[in-house]
Amino acid sequence: MPTPGLDGYTEPWRKPEHDDLAELARTFFTKEVVPHAGRLGKQGHPDREHYLRAGELGLLGLSVPEQYGGGGGDFTHEAVLLHEQTLAGEGSLGLAVHSGIVTGYLNEYGTEDQKQRWLPGLCSGELIGAIAMTEPDGGSDVQAIRTRAVRDGDDYLVSGSKTFITNGYLADLLVLAVKTDQSAKAHGISLIVCELTDGAPGFRRGRNLEKIGLHANDTAELFFDEFRVPAGNLLGTENAGFFQLMQQLPQERLVIGVGAVAAMQRAVELATAYAKDRTAFGKPLIGHQNTRMVLSDCATRTRVSRIFVDDCITRHTRNELDVATAAMAKLYLTEGQCEVVDRCLQIFGGYGYTTEYPIATMYADARVQKIYGGTNEIMKELIARVL
Numbered sequence: 001m002p003t004p005g006l007d008g009y010t011e012p013w014r015k016p017e018h019d020d021l022a023e024l025a026r027t028f029f030t031k032e033v034v035p036h037a038g039r040l041g042k043q044g045h046p047d048r049e050h051y052l053r054a055g056e057l058g059l060l061g062l063s064v065p066e067q068y069g070g071g072g073g074d075f076t077h078e079a080v081l082l083h084e085q086t087l088a089g090e091g092s093l094g095l096a097v098h099s100g101i102v103t104g105y106l107n108e109y110g111t112e113d114q115k116q117r118w119l120p121g122l123c124s125g126e127l128i129g130a131i132a133m134t135e136p137d138g139g140s141d142v143q144a145i146r147t148r149a150v151r152d153g154d155d156y157l158v159s160g161s162k163t164f165i166t167n168g169y170l171a172d173l174l175v176l177a178v179k180t181d182q183s184a185k186a187h188g189i190s191l192i193v194c195e196l197t198d199g200a201p202g203f204r205r206g207r208n209l210e211k212i213g214l215h216a217n218d219t220a221e222l223f224f225d226e227f228r229v230p231a232g233n234l235l236g237t238e239n240a241g242f243f244q245l246m247q248q249l250p251q252e253r254l255v256i257g258v259g260a261v262a263a264m265q266r267a268v269e270l271a272t273a274y275a276k277d278r279t280a281f282g283k284p285l286i287g288h289q290n291t292r293m294v295l296s297d298c299a300t301r302t303r304v305s306r307i308f309v310d311d312c313i314t315r316h317t318r319n320e321l322d323v324a325t326a327a328m329a330k331l332y333l334t335e336g337q338c339e340v341v342d343r344c345l346q347i348f349g350g351y352g353y354t355t356e357y358p359i360a361t362m363y364a365d366a367r368v369q370k371i372y373g374g375t376n377e378i379m380k381e382l383i384a385r386v387l
């Protein structure tokens with residue numbers, strides 16, 4: 001579908017291979033997953049078969065080197081996949097976390113043995129990945145986490161709880177932030193990889209949380225009580241976890257920004273089509289000046305956002321995306337998404353408030369973008385540090 005106000009714009013990093021990937025992803029999402037959206041929303045989590053199918057098509061781990069079963073690409077390929085998922089209105093598969101974040105940690109900090117053990121399963125869809133930092137007592141202050149890992153022979157014994165974990169209801173492989181030195185704050189955090197099996201002693205999944213949006217994607221609580229994890233599952237070195245998180249969070253925030261821009265684009269497309277079709281006072285909505293003004297504002301915001309996100313993507317592929325710029329992207333793009341989706345919903349009148357129309361789902365789904373990945377208040381703190 002042509003994108004209003006965006007025709008003729010091509011991402012500076014785009015090559016023909018990205019077009020092929022976009023086509024493959026679009027077909028998969030629209031033909032194989034979106035038709036199940038109603039059922040998936042009711043069950044509260046995606047189908048494992050859809051992860052496996054995505055893996056079969058080569059859509060998982062696009063930036064993972066080929067020797068570990070990945071696509072051998074870079075972040076631009078992940079961005080195309082996430083963009084197409086949002087444009088297609090597919091919200092069940094937690095690909096932003098599974099491929100966009102978890103594989104990145106393993107790629108960057110995993111030993112050769114760890115990469116060979118876990119990356120092929122993530123790329124085939126046999127393993128579903130998640131990352132857990134947030135705890136019931138607080139998410140913004142990561143240094144204050146209390147889940148602890150105590151060394152016991154060749155293992156760690158992990159105790160504590162995590163909440164709001166994307167993919168947590170189905171996850172098989174979890175990058176877990178723990179305290180390995182209780183007396184320290186940032187310098188006491190480590191990342192360990194947990195292989196999650198239901199019924200394993202010391203591990204329990206809690207509720208799959210009921211949310212106001214993202215109904216088809218699981219967000220769960222996880223509990224650990226002296227859960228035994230081999231010491232060899234430590235990612236990188238002990239007590240380096242906080243710095244590993246700080247290095248990877250810009251990519252997580254960029255992933256959120258990519259989704260935000262795609263959502264803005266979709267909202268403008270849907271609202272423009274509706275405004276051309278629906279009549280009021282004897283003419284199409286788009287014939288009323290206010291509708292044209294709103295759509296012009298939204299299309300402009302979308303285009304500017306797209307150029308900003310592309311600049312961030314280019315910087316990131318050169319390893320030059322700094323913390324403050326990534327925070328600006330997350331802040332600006334998610335605020336833009338919420339505003340654009342809200343204004344586009346208004347064009348639908350009462351129909352925009354019914355779940356029959358995708359714009360309603362988009363409105364509910366958008367809200368969390370300002371919360372996870374570090375709240376937008378925390379983004380402002382990060383930006384202020386470089387002013």
Ligand SMILES: Cc1cc2nc3c(=O)[nH]c(=O)nc-3n(C[C@H](O)[C@H](O)[C@H](O)COP(=O)(O)OP(=O)(O)OC[C@H]3O[C@@H](n4cnc5c(N)ncnc54)[C@H](O)[C@@H]3O)c2cc1C
Pocket residue numbers: 097131132133134135136137138139140141163164165166167211214219368371372373374375376377378381
């Ligand atoms: C759907 C969903 C999916 C998620 N997925 C994951 C996941 O996969 N993994 C994971 O680890 N976490 C995940 N989260 C958790 C998310 O990252 C946290 O909710 C978020 O970081 C905020 O933490 P909190 O909820 O504990 O809020 P709090 O930290 O309690 O903050 C509450 C409010 O206070 C504000 N605040 C806090 N500190 C400051 C400050 N210094 N200055 C100004 N304001 C401040 C915050 O901005 C917020 O508005 C997810 C959350 C949701 C809702």
